[in-house]
Amino acid sequence: MSEWTFVCATGQLLPGEKAVAWADDTPILVVNLDGELYALEDRCTHDEFELSSGDIDPVEGSITCVLHGARFDLREGTALCAPAYEPVAKFPVKIEHGGIWVRDDR
């Protein structure tokens, strides 16, 4: 389990935007979805490509992997379509001292 890792100041991640931070060896994607923050492992479960390169669909609350088109639910990490079937790991995210923080709690 990692310590809390600083991502960015809260004002730097506006609705619809994403950021990536590393918690030890784990890349974590943080997304502001309509004012709510969600943190997922930045690795597609199909072939480990970085999810952060993909586009966010704010209506569905999903992100699409640019490599082969798998889609994941940003709130839960669930795989929504092939070729990915396993969920991506979901991590805790908090706001403290004006910043956004994440942690790999596995």
Ligand code: FES
């Ligand atoms: S690596 Fe993401 S869909 Fe294949």
